[in-house]
Structure formats: C-alpha cells, structure tokens
Amino acid sequence: MYKTKIISALMAASLMAGVSPAAAGSGPIKIVLAEEADLLEPCMATRSNIGRIIMENVSETLTELDVRGKKGVMPRLAEKWEQTADGSWRFHLRQGVKFSNGTTFDAKDVKHSFERIFSDKNACESRRYFGGMKIDTTVVDANTIDFKVDPVQPILPLLMSLVTIVPEETPMEFIREPIGTGPYALSNWTPGQQIVLTGRSDYWGDKPQVTQATYLFRSDPAVRAAMVQTGEADLSPSISQLDATNTKTDFSYLDSETVYLRIDHNIAPLNDVRVRKALNLAIDRQAFVGSLVPDGAVLATALVPPTTLGWNPDVKVFPFDPEGAKKLLEQAKADGVAVETPITVIARTANFPNVTEIMEAIQAQLQDVGFKIDLKFVEVAEHEGYYSKPFKEGRGPILVAASHDNSKGDPSFTMFFKYATKGTQAGFSDPKVDDLIQRATAAVGDERAKLWSQLIAYLHDDVVADVLLFHMVGFSRVSERLDFKPTIATNSMLQLSDISIK
Amino acid sequence: MLSFIRKRSLSSLLSLIGLLVMVFFLSRLTGDPAALFLPVEASAEMKQQFRELHGLNDPLLVQFGRYVGNVLTGDLGESLRKARPALDVVLEAFVWTLWLAAITMSLVASAAIVVGSLAAFRTGGFFDRLSSMVSLIGASVPDFWLAIVAIVVFSIQLAWLPTSGTGSVLHWILPIGVLFVRPFGIIVQVVRGSMISALSSAYVKTARAKGVKAGPIIFVHALRNAMLPVITVLGDQAASLLNGAVIVETIFGFPGVGKLMIDSILQRDFNVVLAAILVTAVAIFLMNVLIDLAYAVLDPRIRH
Numbered sequence: 092m093y094k095t096k097i098i099s100a101l102m103a104a105s106l107m108a109g110v111s112p113a114a115a116g117s118g119p120i121k122i123v124l125a126e127e128a129d130l131l132e133p134c135m136a137t138r139s140n141i142g143r144i145i146m147e148n149v150s151e152t153l154t155e156l157d158v159r160g161k162k163g164v165m166p167r168l169a170e171k172w173e174q175t176a177d178g179s180w181r182f183h184l185r186q187g188v189k190f191s192n193g194t195t196f197d198a199k200d201v202k203h204s205f206e207r208i209f210s211d212k213n214a215c216e217s218r219r220y221f222g223g224m225k226i227d228t229t230v231v232d233a234n235t236i237d238f239k240v241d242p243v244q245p246i247l248p249l250l251m252s253l254v255t256i257v258p259e260e261t262p263m264e265f266i267r268e269p270i271g272t273g274p275y276a277l278s279n280w281t282p283g284q285q286i287v288l289t290g291r292s293d294y295w296g297d298k299p300q301v302t303q304a305t306y307l308f309r310s311d312p313a314v315r316a317a318m319v320q321t322g323e324a325d326l327s328p329s330i331s332q333l334d335a336t337n338t339k340t341d342f343s344y345l346d347s348e349t350v351y352l353r354i355d356h357n358i359a360p361l362n363d364v365r366v367r368k369a370l371n372l373a374i375d376r377q378a379f380v381g382s383l384v385p386d387g388a389v390l391a392t393a394l395v396p397p398t399t400l401g402w403n404p405d406v407k408v409f410p411f412d413p414e415g416a417k418k419l420l421e422q423a424k425a426d427g428v429a430v431e432t433p434i435t436v437i438a439r440t441a442n443f444p445n446v447t448e449i450m451e452a453i454q455a456q457l458q459d460v461g462f463k464i465d466l467k468f469v470e471v472a473e474h475e476g477y478y479s480k481p482f483k484e485g486r487g488p489i490l491v492a493a494s495h496d497n498s499k500g501d502p503s504f505t506m507f508f509k510y511a512t513k514g515t516q517a518g519f520s521d522p523k524v525d526d527l528i529q530r531a532t533a534a535v536g537d538e539r540a541k542l543w544s545q546l547i548a549y550l551h552d553d554v555v556a557d558v559l560l561f562h563m564v565g566f567s568r569v570s571e572r573l574d575f576k577p578t579i580a581t582n583s584m585l586q587l588s589d590i591s592i593k
Numbered sequence: 594m595l596s597f598i599r600k601r602s603l604s605s606l607l608s609l610i611g612l613l614v615m616v617f618f619l620s621r622l623t624g625d626p627a628a629l630f631l632p633v634e635a636s637a638e639m640k641q642q643f644r645e646l647h648g649l650n651d652p653l654l655v656q657f658g659r660y661v662g663n664v665l666t667g668d669l670g671e672s673l674r675k676a677r678p679a680l681d682v683v684l685e686a687f688v689w690t691l692w693l694a695a696i697t698m699s700l701v702a703s704a705a706i707v708v709g710s711l712a713a714f715r716t717g718g719f720f721d722r723l724s725s726m727v728s729l730i731g732a733s734v735p736d737f738w739l740a741i742v743a744i745v746v747f748s749i750q751l752a753w754l755p756t757s758g759t760g761s762v763l764h765w766i767l768p769i770g771v772l773f774v775r776p777f778g779i780i781v782q783v784v785r786g787s788m789i790s791a792l793s794s795a796y797v798k799t800a801r802a803k804g805v806k807a808g809p810i811i812f813v814h815a816l817r818n819a820m821l822p823v824i825t826v827l828g829d830q831a832a833s834l835l836n837g838a839v840i841v842e843t844i845f846g847f848p849g850v851g852k853l854m855i856d857s858i859l860q861r862d863f864n865v866v867l868a869a870i871l872v873t874a875v876a877i878f879l880m881n882v883l884i885d886l887a888y889a890v891l892d893p894r895i896r897h
Contacts, residue, residue: 314845321756
C-alpha cells in the first residue's frame with residue numbers, strides 16, 4: 092500500500108553464485124533488517140531475526156553447512172569428527188581459539204553449551220532439533236569431546252551447525268550480551284535503534300573485509316530499499332518485489348520458503364487419493380509465477396527446496412489438467428465419496444506476499460473443477476491451532492495454507508514434523524512413510540540421499556500428501572560498493588565474512 | 594486547587610486500576626504466548642516448560658494475584674521476548690514518544706493559533722480561504738502516504754534529509770513534519786471557529802470602538818477567550834500522540850511506545866503491554882491535569 096514505485100522487470104540473479112574473489116577494500120558497513128532482534132541469545136540463534144545478526148558472526152558452531160557450494164558439512168570450531176563403533180560421535184576441537192572475553196575455547200565450553208540448551212531455566216529454541224534424543228557428553232580432553240546419542244544420530248555433525256558455543260561461565264538463564272568465538276563481538280546495542288558488531292583482532296580465522304557492521308531496523312520494505320538507494324545502508328536482505336527495480340543493486344534469490352496446502356487426510360472426502368489428486372490437477376501453478384508469485388519462484392515437488400539432500404529431480408510437478416481433475420472427482424463420487432462436501436482452506440493473514448490474492452485464485456480454480464471451497468483467513472495463533480496437533484474434534488475437511496522454511500540442507504528437519512505419524516503437523520499416518528523417515532534419518536551418505544529421494548517420490552506420487560505449490564524467492568538490495576549475493580540461507584543467517592567490499 | 598487535583602487523581606487512579614484489570618484478563622484471552630515464542634515445530638514438552646518458566650500454567654486468578662503483588666512493590670515483570678524488565682523497555686521507548694509529541698504539539702499550537710486567528714480576522718478573505726483549504730487537506734491526508742511521499746521527495750530526490758532513524762536533529766524533521774500536518778489542520782479550524790465567535794462579541798466591538806489596533810484585539814482580547822475549546826482539542830490530539838504514532842514510528846524506524854505496544858500485543862508480551870498502558874495512562878492523566886490548570890489560568894470564572 093505504501094509503495095510509490097511501479098513494478099518493473101525483475102532480474103534473474105544467479106541463485107547460488109559464489110562470492111567473487113576478495114577485492115582489496117575493507118571497512119564498516121550498515122545492514123538494514125525488517126525485524127529487530129529482541130534478544131541476542133546464542134541458543135536462540137536458529138530464530139531468523141537473531142541468527143541473521145549473531146550466527147557465525149559472534150557465536151560460532153562446531154560445524155557449518157556449505158550453502159554456497161556442495162561441500163556439505165564443513166569444519167568450524169571442530170576440525171574433524173568421526174563416528175565410533177557404538178554410534179557415538181567424537182569431535183576434535185580447534186585449538187588456539189579464544190572467546191571475545193579472553194577465555195580459551197575448549198571441550199568444557201561445548202559440554203556447557205549443550206547442558207544450557209537442555210536446561211529448564213530457559214526456553215532455548217535450538218533444543219527442538221534434539222527432540223526425542225538423549226544426549227550424553229563426555230569431555231575426553233581439552234580438545235576432544237564425545238557425544239553418545241540415543242537413538243544413534245547419523246546427522247549429528249549437521250545438527251552441530253545449529254548449536255552455538257558459549258563460554259562455560261555463561262548462566263543458564265537468557266543473556267543479552269553474547270560472548271562468542273566468532274570474528275565479531277557485540278560493541279553496541281541501543282534497543283530500537285541499532286546493534287553494532289566490531290571485528291576482533293584476536294579471531295582465530297581469516298580476517299573478514301567488513302571491519303564493523305551496524306544493523307538498523309525498519310519494518311517498511313520501501314524504506315529499507317530507499318536506505319540502500321540513498322547510501323544510509325549498504326545492504327537490505329529483504330525488500331519488496333515492487334521496489335526491486337534496479338538491476339545493478341537488486342537481486343532475487345530462492346529463499347528456502349516453500350508454500351503448500353497441507354491436506355488433512357483424516358476427514359472425508361480428503362481421505363480419498365483421487366480427491367487429493369484432483370486438488371493437485373486443478374491448480375494452474377505456472378500461471379501464478381510472474382504474476383502473483385515473483386518470477387524466479389520454482390514449482391515445488393517436495394516440501395524441501397531443490398538444494399536439499401535427496402531432492403528428487405524425477406518427481407514431476409502435477410500438470411494443470413482440469414478435465415482430469417473433474418474425471419477423478421466423478422469416479423470418486425460414483426464410488427460414494429462425498430466430493431461435494433465443502434472444504435475449508437485456512438490461510439494466515441500476511442503469511443507471504445500476495446497470500447490473499449493467491450488463495451482467492453486457488454479457491455476459484457478448485458471451484459472450477461467442482462470442489463466447494465470456503466476460504467478463511469486467520470491470524471498467526473489461530474492458524475497454529477489448525478496447523479498443529481492436537482487437531483480439533485468434529486472439524487470438517489480442511490486444507491491449511493502454510494509456508495515452510497528449510498535451509499538446513501537435510502530433509503530430516505522437515506519430514507518428521509510434517510509427515511511422520513507422530514509429527515506435529517502431519518495430516519495423515521502411513522506406516523511406509525514412517526519407516527522411510529526412520530531409515531533415512533538413520534542412514535548416511537548415498538544411502539541417506541537415496542532414501543530421502545524415495546520418500547519424496549512416494550509422498551508426491553503415491554500418497555499425494557499435500558498440494559505443493561512454490562519454492563518462493565526473496566529480493567535483496569545490495570549497494571554497488573559491496574560484493575555479495577544472497578543465498579538460500581540468507582533468511583536465517585548472514586555471515587559478514589561472505590561480504591566483500593569493492 | 595489542591596483539592597481539585599486530589600479528586601482528579603483519585604478518580605483517575607480508579608479508572609487506571611479498572612483499565613489494568615481489564616487489559617490483564619483481555620490480553621490473556623488472546624491465547625498462549627508459548628505458541629508465538631516457540632516455533633511451530635516445538636514439542637508439547639517445550640511449550641509446557643516455557644509456560645512453567647513464566648508462570649503461565651497457574652490459574653488466571655493466581656497469575657493476577659501475583660501481578661498485583663508485584664505491581665504494588667513497583668515490579669511490572671519481565672518482557673517475555675526481551676528478557677529484561679518490562680518497565681525499562683517501556684520507559685526507554687516512552688521518552689522518544691514524549692519528545693516527539695511535545696515538539697510536534699508545541700509547533701502545532703503555535704502555528705495553528707497564529708494561522709487560525711489571522712484567518713478569523715478577515716473571514717472569507719484570501720488568507721482565510723487558503724488556510725481553510727490547507728487545513729482541510731492536512732486534516733484528511735493519510736499519514737502513511739504522506740510519510741512515504743516525504744521520504745521520496747526529501748530523502749531520495751532532493752537528498753536533504755535522512756530517510757528514517759535517529760541520531761541527529763535532521764532525523765527528527767520528517768517524522769515531526771508528517772505528524773504536524775493532521776493536528777495542525779484540525780486545530781486551525783477550531784481556532785478559526787472559536788475566534789470568529791470571540792471577534793463578534795461585545796467586548797471586541799468595544800475595543801474596536803475605542804480604537805485598539807488589530808494586533809492587540811486578536812492576540813490579547815479575543816484569543817484568550819477563544820482558547821478554551823482550542824486547549825481541549827490540543828489535549829485530545831496530544832493524547833493520541835502519547836499513545837504512540839504507530840504508523841509514523843513504523844515507517845521512520847522511530848523507537849517509540851506506539852510501535853512497541855502493537856508489537857507486544859501481537860507477540861503476546863503481556864507484561865510489556867500492561868507496562869505500556871500504565872505509563873501512557875499516567876502521562877495522559879498528568880496532561881489532563883495540566884489542561885485543567887490551563888483552563889483555570891485562562892478563565893477566572895473556573896478559578897473561582
């Protein structure tokens with residue numbers, strides 16, 4: 092509504108392009124973000140508004156996922172790791188690393204960081220990645236630590252990329268001034284105004300070109316774009332599509348959000364696979380791209396983006412086939428399925444750009460093939476009530492429009508929650524799905540990728556689990572003095588060391 | 594006068610208590626903060642533990658009793674989201690809002706009184722028509738639109754002022770300019786109306802007959818009598834600014850109490866909502882007392 096600019100052509104930036112070789116420049120930069128970090132707590136760094144500032148800048152992890160290349164899990168504070176015969180993991184830690192308070196990093200800090208995220212004195216978000224696991228940590232020596240996890244965790248090194256390491260002295264309660272081993276330390280935080288990170292001279296790794304980063308916060312996307320344009324800021328990772336008009340500074344990037352309609356298979360007529368297929372055939376996904384959904388968005392065949400392990404290129408998007416959908420509905424009706432029962436689509440206000448228009452168009456397309464669709468918009472908390480278990484008793488057939496974010500590189504962060512019988516947002520229960528998730532979660536290497544691929548195909552083609560729609564794109568504005576291309580992880584993490592100054 | 598202030602304080606205190614009780618229970622009706630603080634994938638155990646950590650599992654009346662006990666000892670609780678005292682969070686933001694409101698309303702009052710009085714002196718004249726048109730536009734223009742246009746013109750095109758934020762005097766110009774427009778439009782109209790009626794009164798005619806010049810007639814004889822309704826409307830407008838100029842704060846990234854209040858409601862940060870309401874309610878009460886005092890100063894009939 093605020094926008095005064097008109098839509099113009101969008102540029103096709105390379106999505107996963109690497110940063111150009113380092114140039115000679117160095118100096119301070121300013122970054123303008125949409126949402127202020129209310130807390131700079133390291134164990135909350137998996138929340139995007141916090142992680143974008145401190146993750147790997149102030150607080151580092153034992154491992155990190157390569158989101159720019161295909162190196163997979165890479166060493167960070169751990170130099171190497173191995174799995175022992177009993178399934179435990181041994182991590183060998185980097186030596187000569189100091190926290191910004193001057194203390195030396197060692198295995199006791201890692202142990203404490205784990206104890207802290209499981210403490211009942213805080214509500215650390217990173218704990219959610221270890222649900223159902225029992226973790227015993229044993230300090231072998233100052234630079235070696237063992238993790239015995241029950242059940243055995245083949246992806247523990249990947250999970251380590253989500254746990255930030257704090258010094259042993261950190262209290263269990265939430266803190267507001269993070270101490271980390273990263274290349275930057277917090278030097279100023281004026282709530283509501285700015286957060287400043289300043290480069291550390293005693294950092295163990297390569298010295299980044301950005302010497303200081305000032306984070307500013309503006310909710311309005313047009314203002315964020317204007318700030319980079321006028322030089323008040325150098326980078327805004329998120330601007331609106333309407334403002335992304337300058338091909339020299341504005342880039343679109345696949346932002347790891349996948350939009351879909353979650354089908355509740357428990358209630359007729361959605362318990363019939365023909366009806367679920369008809370839902371998928373009735374929607375003209377391609378027509379949305381470039382109109383209501385930005386150019387560059389990718390039609391989804393899985394709830395995880397294409398950069399994820401095991402993403403299956405052989406699974407094809409359902410074609411737009413209204414006649415086919417009508418036929419399927421007729422067949423189901425002939426077999427006594429109550430296809431005329433009104434189905435409610437629940438969508439969340441302001442969940443993603445153009446959500447109202449997209450949902451209204453989908454409603455119209457579904458109605459065109461014979462579905463009776465009610466569309467209901469709700470706010471975030473009510474949406475959560477429909478999306479997550481326990482589902483309400485006596486509910487009618489429901490499709491929940493939702494947006495799911497997985498930039499972590501492995502489907503395990505998605506599949507259990509969305510598809511396993513015990514998953515909080517699973518709309519069905521299928522023993523084969525449970526088995527595949529269990530086996531894939533426990534597998535390693537090619538076997539793991541193969542099992543995830545198999546699951547993705549089974550969910551899409553046989554179960555017809557949901558109506559998958561789009562992998563969305565975001566838009567960023569980067570000053571011409573910087574050399575930086577956003578990645579699929581930019582939503583949740585913005586490493587200052589990835590930014591070069593021309 | 595003292596007994597008047599005492600009576601006003603007592604009735605305001607009762608209203609304030611009623612308001613806090615209402616907000617306490619109504620805010621709890623909006624749902625569970627754990628659902629918003631933790632991600633959708635968080636397990637039921639994590640949510641349960643979050644509620645226990647913040648005492649949200651206790652019966653509502655127990656929570657209320659604890660809240661009242663804490664408030665009586667001056668403790669308004671901790672912000673769920675920011676892990677620091679709610680009152681500190683609110684006062685930090687309120688200082689910005691107070692400055693914004695005070696500067697804006699001082700400018701509005703001075704400008705609107707001069708323009709409204711001059712317009713009333715020659716009703717139907719060029720200046721009157723011009724000021725009526727300008728003030729009507731000012732009273733009707735949407736502030737989000739004005740704010741964006743101001744940024745495009747003054748920051749992007751002319752590059753005279755920063756787009757948003759804080760840090761220098763220049764940063765205050767656009768937010769104050771945008772906030773100025775609407776109350777100015779409204780108050781010019783009120784001053785004009787009130788002055789027209791004062792200027793047609795018998796004592797002004799007498800003054801004119803005695804040969805008093807236009808300036809003293811407007812600003813000494815008529816204005817003082819015309820000020821009572823103007824002060825009432827000024828108070829109204831100032832109160833709405835003290836509640837926070839949400840849109841202007843949002844667009845200009847101004848760390849005021851309005852945006853804080855809206856964000857806290859959306860995030861179910863109950864303690865911050867209650868503290869913000871308490872602080873703004875006290876401020877509005879103090880302002881109303883000042884307005885009453887101003888009435889008494891301007892009009893001896895009220896004083897006596």
